[in-house]
Amino acid sequence: MKTAEIAQRYLDYFEKNGHVIVPSASLVTDDPALLFTVAGMVPFIPYLSGDVPAPYKRAADVQKCLRTLDIEEVGHTPRHGTFFQMLGNWSFGDYFKEGAIRFAWELLTTPDAEGGLGFDPKDLWVTVYEDDDEAHDLWLTLTNLPEERIQRLGKDTNYWSTGLPGPAGPCSEIFFDRGPAYGVDGGPATDDDRYVEIWNLVFMQYEITNVQSKYDFDIAGELPNKNIDTGMGLERVAFIKQGVDNMYETDQVRPVLDKAVELSGRTYGAVHEDDVRFRVVADHVRSSLMLLSDGVTPSNDGRGYILRRLMRRAIRSMRLLGVDGPTFKDLFAASRDAMKDAYPIVVEDYARIEQYALAEEATFLRTLAAGEVLLDDSVADAKATGRPTIGGPEAFLLHDTYGFPIDLTLEIAEEAGLTVDRAAFDELMLEQRTRAKADARARKRQLADTSVYRDLRAQGETIFTGFTDLETESSILGILVDGVSVDRATSGQIAEVILAETALYAESGGQVADKGVIVGPGFELEVLDVQRPVAGLISHTVEVTTGEVGVGQPATTVVDAVNRRAAQQAHSATHLVHAALRDTLGKTATQAGSLNRAGYLRFDFSWGQALSDSTKSEIEEIANNAVRDNLEVTTRVLALDEAKALGAQALFGEKYGEVVRMVDIGGPWSRELCGGTHVAASAQIGLINLVGESSVGASNRRVEALVGLDAFRSLAAERALVSQLTSTLKTPREQLPARIAELTASLKAAEKKIAAFEAKALGDRAPQLAGAATAVGNFRVVAENAGVAASGDDVRTLALQVRDRLGTDPAVVAIGAEVGGRPVVIVATNDAARSAGAKAGVLAKAAAGILGGGGGGRDDVAQGGGADASALTAALAGITAALEAV
Structure with missing residues (x-):
């Protein structure tokens, strides 16, 4: 039985039993405490808590979910996946325990041929909360389950709460017994993989207070309206019904696994470590596809970071399977084809999805290449110094700063005959996770009740x-x-x-x-x-x-009418800029966020490269032509499906109900779902002045524009500036670029002559400085503050010239100077000095410490710097003191 068929049978059954079928909410949730929809109940929280009256008494849905808490378990167990689909039926003050148990048992055990899911009752076990006699007795009377297959368990498994004051209640879970080949006998109480939980029935009946933890609280009393919240894992039911061993081998996931096998040339089922990697790839590619389809894009924080982590884990796994090159073009296409029947959006929006996926893969492959160079340096350094281990901080730096996976660090180190200080690495990772959890807890405490x-x-x-x-x-x-x-x-x-x-x-x-x-x-x-x-x-x-x-x-x-009017101008202008972008760049340039306020708009869109000046001018002209044409702005309230059929753009990050408001500007040219306020006709916008275009992450660009009077004032200010330049330079406006270029070239030529003169003047001091060398211990030493220099290279040249004049006796030269307002010290040593123990890199680093900065380099020549130019004399004295101790 295909996954999509299981879902449809579920919905058909509950629709027949009086439930409203609710479409899946986005993976991106409105709940400020959550990054994603982590459970099927998340979209229903306002109804379950009573904050918002439920619009229906009974409902059923198939909800997309994403959870990464157990990400390390992916591939190792038969049931852990980051993306999953939760089948749910809901009662808001309508039926309670009896109805929930009766519906669940009937659907599960009704034969396939009669529209049910066809489970054999002898394969099913049930758990109830240890004190819930009512649920226990209902299972006995409503089903043919024997007493020994109804197990009572404690709060840790069979009591639901959010961990906050509010609704809570016992739950009852239904398990499928996979048979003795998969583990020990004894039912779900054994906590063995043999028994797969497929359905959880939550009986939300109490109000709890004085919450100390998820399992330590007081019951204040019964809820006025008792609710039912159930969740059945679609992937878990699918792998059981399809007769495979795990969720990665079901029809919506296996095609990606098979494509990974094909690309790697390895065999699935031959090596356990490879099997785990194949499953990770299959799971993470599907999760990434679904996140991208809901408008999440890769970034370094929040939801984008989770997506980036999933994609990079998939790339890493393919690399560990022996594939160094790009694979996402094939893997994402396989996932698209597997998921398209359930989620047509992955086909409709695939050009944009693929654009982000391929860009992220290319970026990470470059990161891996750069990380390998850094790691090669660490390996070479370890071997040169005779260390058998790469330090934990080095491995953590590669992981945390450069995104280089620890697994690859371990693999490359092993190939070089080295180990990694994994304990130190894990300690640093634990510190980072602890900080992140503390931040999350603090953020959760700050949330309004x-x-x-x-x-x-x-x-x-x-x-x-x-x-x-x-x-x-x-x-x-x-x-x-x-x-x-x-x-x-x-x-x-x-x-x-x-x-x-x-x-x-x-x-x-x-x-x-x-x-x-x-x-x-x-x-x-x-x-x-x-x-x-x-x-x-x-x-x-x-x-x-x-x-x-x-x-x-x-x-x-x-x-405030003036502010509202200006805000409406900006909002309507945003729609025009969006339409102009799509006209110019194509349909994949879709909105990824916006800000509209009086006189200003900021618009983010999916695109992988900077816009040329001519492209920006074209976009600006198209938008302003729409203003000139005084296009009518109309709004209609209609069904969501009808609006989408008319081509309305549903923007990512926005939540839409079954009835939506559609805004047209010039008919279908600009047609978007929008709840904002707008001008009545495009001419009322006044003027759109594109003032900025920049990157806001991989494959995301941002344009900024001034609108209406703010746009006019900006252009007027530019006109005044141009007028001032024409007057000062006595040059017609059209000749200004050439005149400014001429002046710039003359200035650069003058600066070059001055720099050459200063460098010569500095170099002319070499004989004098060499002649003033003093004896410090076993060394001839020159430690001189040269004053102000044009560049660090000039200081380096002077130091080397002085060193060359000091002959073959041990000699150390330290020249300090102020370059661009900051102190620089160059240290140079000859062969004899180095043999006597004077290392330029060590001396430069010591000087830099006095200057409040950092430094180092080779043993023969090195550089140090800092922020305190007044400390140059002390830094040079520090070098002399260090040589006395050698």
């Missing part, structure tokens, strides 16, 4: 009137101060205010929040920010500037 909005959201959605009105009369529903609900706020306080209606736009979709005021009888509130803390609720952060505001009072929201 959204339960404070629960009662306010229960009163209904905040109605936004700002598409048509700049003023709206309403009433104060709630006031929060420091996250606590209060009855009133007084002059000088900062508070959050919730109203039934508002004309003020809440920040979203790249458009910043409106400015404005909220006024009422005897009070005035300055609006500092407007946000949506939970779905459907708009919160205004305000400063009470006059009087006192209380819950229940009438209030009028007043939008």
Whole structure:
């Protein structure tokens, strides 16, 4: 049974049993505590917690999930994957334990031919929470399971909570027994891989408080509405139903594994280490494909870092399988073809996905090449000094700074007959992880408790009137101060205010929040920010500037019309720039983030190279031609599928419901799903002035533009500057580039002559300095501050000239100078001095320490530097003192 068929049977069954089928949410979650959707319940958290009323009593879905907590287990066990799909059925105050158990058992044990999943009851085991007699008895009465196959387990496995105050409850898990060939007898309590958990039924029935840990808390009482949250692992069911040993061999994953086998020339099933690597490649390539399809791009932090890590682990595994060259073109295509039936987006958007994948692979292959050079130096140094080991800090530097995998470091070191101080490396890794976890915990502690909005959201959605009105009369529903609900706020306080209606736009979709005021009888509130803390609720952060505001009072929201108009200009201009980019560069140049505020727009898009001046001019001209043509701006509210069928761009990072708002500028030329505010016609934008284009990471570019009056003022300032230059240089405007180039060339020629003169003057001092050499211990020494020099090379030349004049006796020359405002010391030694123990690199490093910097080099000539030029005399004296001790 194919994976997609299992998913469809699941949805068909629950739809037949009165459940609303909900589309999968993105892997990128709105939850600020999470980077990704790590479990099927994440999109439903607002409904399960009661913060937002559920729009349905029963629901079912197939949710995309990504979890990297157990990434080191990938490939080693039959069930650990980073990307997985969770089948879930949900009840919000409707059916409870009996319904959940009955549905699960019926679907699992109904024969294939009758639309079920066809599991034999004799292969199924069940666990319940040790104190949950109700669930235990229901399993006995609703199924034909014998008592011995219903096991009671503790909180660590059979009790669900978030680890925070709120909803919690016991759970019941269903396991499939793979048979004696896979492990010991005894059921799930043995914690053996023989028993595969396929379905978890969470009975969310309690409110918990005084939470000390995930398993240490107090039960405050029962929830007013008991919920059901279930999750069945699609990949786990698939590998059982398809008769294979693990999830990597199922129909959605195996094609990538097979392609890796083909590219490597090795055999799957022959060597355990190779098998693990094949599975890692299959899993990580699929995960990367799905992350890219949801708009995540490789970067050095956050979600992008996780994606980059997955892709680089796949590249590393292919390398350990003997493939040094690029493989992603073939591997990603294989994954696309395996996943396209379940997720058509991977085909529709494949050109962009492939662009990012190939760029990241090329970058990392260059990183590996550079890392190997550094590692070769470490190997050579270890051998030269007789050390059998490469230090842990060196290996960590390669890993942390250069992205060079520790596995490759170990492999290359072993080939050279060396070992790596793995204990020191692991200690440094542990310190880094500890810091990261501490940062994550601190960030989690800083998150607002959204339960404070629960009662306010229960009163209904905040109605936004700002598409048509700049003023709206309403009433104060709630006031929060420091996250606590209060009855009133007084002059000088900062508070959050919730109203039934508002004309003020809440920040979203790249458009910043409106400015404005909220006024009422005897009070005035300055609006500092407007946000949506939970779905459907708009919160205004305000400063009470006059009087006192209380819950229940009438209030009028007043939008700053000038600021709103300028923000609308910028937002509409962003749509025009997006369309112009796609016209110029092609459909793969898709938006990857934006910021729109009054007079300014910033637009990120997927592209792998800098734009030429002519391309930037073309984009700017297309956008401004659209302004000139006064294109009509229209909005429509329609079904998401209908909007996509009309070609509307659904932008990455945005979340869309079943009904969406589509904004057209000039009909289909610019057609995007957008909840922001816009001008009525493109001429109202005024002017778009592209002022910047830069890189924001691999395969991502950013354009910046000024809009409307800000664009005009910028161009006016440039006009004034050009006018000043034409007057000062007495040159017509059209001849300015040539005149400035002429002056620049003359300046460079003059600087070159001056540098040559200064270098000659410095070199002329060599005889004098050599003649002034003094005896220090066994050495003839010149330690001189030469003053100001044009370059470090001039100082080096002088030091070498002086050394050459000192003959064959042991001689050390140290010349200091100030170069570009910073101190430089060059140390040169002759053969006799080095034989006597004077090493230029050691002496330069000592001098640099006094200068507040670093240095070193070869034994014959070396350089040191720092930040404190006033310490040059002391640094040179330090070299003399060091020679006295040799």
